[in-house]
Each structure stands twice: as C-alpha cells, then as structure tokens.
Amino acid sequence: MYVCGISVSSGLPLTPVADTCRSARHALSLIATARPKAFITTIAREVHRQTVQAANAQSPPPVHPPGLARARAEILRVLDVLVEKMPGDMAELLVEVMDIIMYCLDPSVLKKKGLQECFPCICRFATVSYCNNSHRIAVEARAGRLALYDIRTGKSQTIQGHKGPITALAFAPDGRYLATFSEPEHRLAFWQVSLKTIQECVPVRGRPRAYTCGVHFLQETGHCQILHLPVACPYAMDGLITCVLNESRAET
Template sequence: MLLCPPGKALTYLLLAPPSGKLPAHTPIRRAAIDLIGRGFTVWEPYMDVSAVLLGLLELCCDAEKHAASMMSGLPLTPAADSCRTARHALSLIATARPSAFITTMAKEVARHAAMAANAQSQSAPIHTSVLVRGKPEILRVIELLIDKMQSDVAELIVEVMDITVHCLDAAQLKQKGLQETFPAICRFNMVSYDNHSRRIAVGARNGYLALYDQKTAKCQMIAAHGAPVMAVAFSPDGRHLATYSYQENKLLFWQMAAGLFGMMSGSSIKCIRSHDTRPARAGSNTSLNSLLKGVRLVWITQKNVIVLTGDGSEQKFSV
C-alpha cells in the first residue's frame, strides 16, 4: 500500500476545490493550513512551494473584509478563521525560509508581468490574478521580513524590490515617493529613490545595480562593482547616482539620462568617475547587520558626496 507523503496530503487539503465532502472553510482544511505553516521546513521538499504560497495568498485576499471580526475578539466566521490561519501560515513560512519565500514570489511576479504584457497585447485583462488582489498581504509579509530578517532581505534585495514595485500603487508612488509609500524598504542604504525621474536604484550583493524606471515600468541591470554594493544614493537634482562597495573600496559616480528613451535603448546611465576609498578599519568579523546600518552615502551638494563607513570615518568625493 502506497502512502501519500504528508506534505502532498497537506497541499491537497489546502488547494482542493470546495466540494460536498471538503467544503471551502472546514476545520480539517484549517488544520492543514496551520500544519503547513508550522512545519514548512519539514514539508517543503514534498511541496510545490509556488502553489502553496499562492493558495495561502488566495485565502488572505479578503483580509480587509474580515479585519473587524479578527480584531474584535468575537467568534470568527469560518471564512475569517481560514483567512487568519492562512495569514499566520504565510508569516511562519516567510520567517522560517525567507529565501524560499522571496525567490518564489519574485518568480511568480516575473511570470505575472510576462502574462500581463501578453494579455495587454491581446486586450485580455488579468486584474483578477491573486498576485493583484493579494498585494496588501504580500507587502505585509515583506515588511515583516524587513523587521525580523534584515540580513536575509539584504541578500536578495533586488528580488525584494521586484516584489515591492509590483505591489505598490504607481499613482501613490508618483505622488508621495518611496519613502512615504513604503518606508520599510528605504531602511536599506543600497536603495535610493529619485523624486524627479521616479527611478529606484538598488545595489545588489553580486555587484550589479538594478535601475527601476516607473515611467517605463522597466528594470535595467548594470554591472557596477566587483563586490557587493552596500550603498547607493541619487544626487539632490537626480542627475547623478553614487554607488559604493565596502569590500571593493570603490565609489562610482554615474550620470543619469534625462529622458525615457535612454532606458529603452539601454543607455540611461553611464559611469563617469571612479574613486578608490580608504579601507575601513572594521574587523573581518564585522556582521552584515552592522554594515547595513553603518555604510551610507550622503550628498552635501549637487556635486559632492560623503561616504560614511562602519568604523565611523568619513570620506568626501566630488563628481
């Protein structure tokens, strides 16, 4: 007699369409959701992680509708109970396996973007997708990870930004900027937003620079440094971008193209100056968390920037 692995059985209970034998919101389905969250590291090898995350997200899409009953302390409706259990499971999965959550969601966002582009060409709306309806819940989990797992988020900061850009309201981002729209992501010094051009620059652990243009909804990846990019910052007028690699001991200045045609042709940014920086005095056991907090760039004029390093020293450079 062949037995179904527990992970597959739990996945079935989560994803099975409602039926007479297994209604949408039953104790056994909620128990399966709870077990998925609590034991995800055990079940993960036997699960389709994408399907599980999207299935849980589907149950969370009506969280705002159930918010009052979930916070009032009154007995929950079956639907509200399922929603609460699914939200808790998502939080447990994300904090237990942040890399799995981030990479899986980033792949789903990329797949959704490709489908959206194809649907647009065919005039077929996909606004009912769970990745659209579940945006508030995705942002909630991303903010949770930033609060609790900052180093893990920093390792995959470009993927996190892919997810964040997908979830943020473009009109609100244009009106209020990134700092006000989603301040959690701005805690990272390798993230910078320019209000003039509505571009987001993100420094990656592999030395690349990701440049998001909200006007064209495109992301350009640029080979910038030979080591992790620990800090980036747009100049006050948005005409220049500074990037700094702590391990490479190098600061680069980039000139930004004024129009959107540069992004389309792949020439929206070019490196115009490179400076060697003094090696920081921090020890070899300096933690990533301390680097994330201590290394940053501060523009003091339109042409001058100060590099603040983890050892408390300052260095001034000019474009």
C-alpha cells in the first residue's frame, strides 16, 4: 500500500498524478473509518512483516523505501482521525496502534520531543504512558498483559501484569517504577521497570462508581494516585494507603 504524498492544494486543474493521490487519500480514509479494526490489524501485520524482513536482511537497505514507509505521514493522519472519532475501537487495539506509531515516527525525534508532542492524541488513553527520562512507553496489551517499548533500542516486549484487564497505568517521574491498576481485580501493582518484576501489590477496597483519568504519580510527594469519580485514593510507594477520599467523607 502506498498513498502519494503530493500536495493537491496548489491549484486546479489537478494533474493526473495529483488527482490519483487525492482519490487514494480519500479512499484510505473511507476504508479506515468504515472498518477501523480491520484497517489497524492489516497495517500492523504489514509493519510486523517489514520489521522482521529488515531485521533479517543480509544486504544493505534498498535506495527506495517500501510503500508503507513512504506513506508514514498519511498513516499517522488516519490514525489521528480514528483515535479522535473512534476511541473505543482504538482502545481495544492499543498494542497494534502503538506498533504502527513506533514504525511511522522518527525515533530520534520521538526521543527528543516525547510522545505527547509527537502524537498527542494517543496519550488520551489511561492505559498509555510515556516516560521522558527512560524513553519508554507502556501500553495495556489485553488480558492483563503489559507491553513495554524502548525507544532507544526500538524493541518491545510483553509481560503478564494482572489476571484481569489493566484499567490504568503510569510511570513514576524518574522512570524506575511503573504503576498498573486493574479495576476488575481491585489491585494496584508497582513494577520495577529495569527488572520487569512487581515490587509491591496493593488491594484496592471498594468499587469506584466511575473511572476517570487513571494512575498519576505525584512528583512532589512521591505518591501514586488513582483518580476516580467521586473517589481519590493516594498510595505510598511502600504499599500503605495514606488516605481515601470519598464525596461524603475522608479517611486517614
């Protein structure tokens, strides 16, 4: 698949090549919005195929990159539209979406500017977190699994985090720890990122009525805070609950 990157806004009438490019862009957008999951899984498979092929190549890379590589900007544009218009569908395929993003973005630019600046719409999900210090990305990978991407090496790995789905996650400011929360399990886990192991597990009492913006590390206090509506539960790194705030009462 290759979508031309020629500008078609310079004036009319369009050249045959420019008209073909415009039609291809429009068709790609229609396909993606009509069947978003099929679009994401198809592109993700092609990304995986080309990544494996490049890693196993015995000869220098070709002078002309493959069609998928030449269409990176257009693919990112379509992804941005899908995340904004169909966040529910994209939330079910976050690993595939992140695989595509990692393929399309320039690693050096991503490392310098960060995910929030390079592709801000993906950061709206509570199950995606980027650490500026360690240059790692964490993504919920379905069935309680966790996908970790290392921008410096371009590699990723998947590890089992919870028995139930991960509802939210976030890196500590220094990147050494990662907090993951599973609402079905009522469990908060603190990971030591370098070892890929859980250091602490905290049971979460009660069932929040509405989940909102996920897990946030508070840099000034060193606490990890899970925010719910109308419940906020800050936890210390040693696994001790420091307070639980409800809409009608506060416990310390």
